[in-house]
Amino acid sequence: MPAPAQPDLEANRVYRTKEFARWGKNASRLVQRLVDKGQLRELAHGLYYAPGKTRFGTVPRDDELLRAFLETDEYLLTGPPAWTTLGLGATAMFAATLVYNRKRTGEFELGGRTFLLRRVAFPTHPPREWFAIDLIEHQAMAGVGPDALAAGLLYEIREGRLQPTVLTAMAAAYGTKATLALVRESIRRAEEVA
Numbered sequence: 214m215p216a217p218a219q220p221d222l223e224a225n226r227v228y229r230t231k232e233f234a235r236w237g238k239n240a241s242r243l244v245q246r247l248v249d250k251g252q253l254r255e256l257a258h259g260l261y262y263a264p265g266k267t268r269f270g271t272v273p274r275d276d277e278l279l280r281a282f283l284e285t286d287e288y289l290l291t292g293p294p295a296w297t298t299l300g301l302g303a304t305a306m307f308a309a310t311l312v313y314n315r316k317r318t319g320e321f322e323l324g325g326r327t328f329l330l331r332r333v334a335f336p337t338h339p340p341r342e343w344f345a346i347d348l349i350e351h352q353a354m355a356g357v358g359p360d361a362l363a364a365g366l367l368y369e370i371r372e373g374r375l376q377p378t379v380l381t382a383m384a385a386a387y388g389t390k391a392t393l394a395l396v397r398e399s400i401r402r403a404e405e406v407a
Contacts, residue, residue: 219236220233220236220243220247222247222252222253222263223263224263224264224265225262225263225264225265225273225274225277226262226263226273226277226281227256227260227261227262227273227277227278227280227281227282228253228260228261228262228263228281229259229260229261229281229284230244230259230260230261231259244261247261248261251264256273256278256323256324257282257321257322257323257324260278260281260282260323262277262278262281262324272324272325273324275290275310275326275328276290278323278324278326278328279312279314279328282321282323282328283314283316283317283330284316285314285315285316287314287315287337288312288313288314288315289312289313289314289335289339290310290311290312291311291312291313291335291344291347292307292310292311292329292351293305293306293307293311293355295344295347296344296347296348296351296355299341299344299345299348299365299369300365300368300369300374301345301348301357301361301362301365301366301369302357302358302361302362302364302365303348303352303355303356303357304356304357305354305355305356305357307329308327309327309328309329310326310327310328310329311329311331312328312329312330312331313330313331313332313333313335314330314331314332315332316332317330317332318330318331318332334386334387335387336383336386336387340379340383341374341375342375342376342379342380342382342383343383343387345366345369345375345380345383346380346383346384346387346388346392346396347387348362349362349366349384349388349392349395349396350387350388350389350392359395362395363395363398363399366395366396366399367399367402367403370399370400370403371403371406377400377403380396380400381393381396381397381400384396384397
């Protein structure tokens with residue numbers, strides 16, 4: 214009887230059960246054998262990772278988890294980590310990581326971490342201005358009031374860290390009418406002072 218096929222696992226990579234079908238007729242059995250040997254660890258039903266050393270221990274990176282879970286690289290991490298760097302007054306933190314994608318919506322626990330997935334439109338390579346529009350759209354969630362947000366927006370436009378034409382284009386494409394109105398008013402006020 215020939216020895217069972219042994220996949221060459223890449224450390225810190227996340228796999229789906231179906232990826233093991235090329236090494237045998239029963240992918241589930243092969244995965245279970247690899248889990249029993251400690252070569253794979255289960256993250257969620259049908260989702261496993263090959264442990265390897267990282268500076269954070271043996272947990273997979275968010276990008277690797279999401280790539281395997283969504284089966285695509287088309288997603289965008291956003292939320293507080295991106296919003297607080299804008300200088301618009303957002304300081305809230307979430308227990309979940311906010312992820313925009315084109316496939317799924319819902320809250321998912323993967324590898325002990327919570328991801329809030331939203332199926333929404335987003336640019337492939339979002340500029341800083343897009344993140345500002347995203348923050349404006351989620352100001353209540355971000356813990357920033359409309360007055361503080363308007364003041365921060367005006368300041369960032371005056372300082373040249375947000376480009377008015379790009380900001381307007383992002384607001385028109387991804388924001389509500391109220392967001393577009395706020396952006397236009399902030400640009401108008403910034404131009405009055407200049």
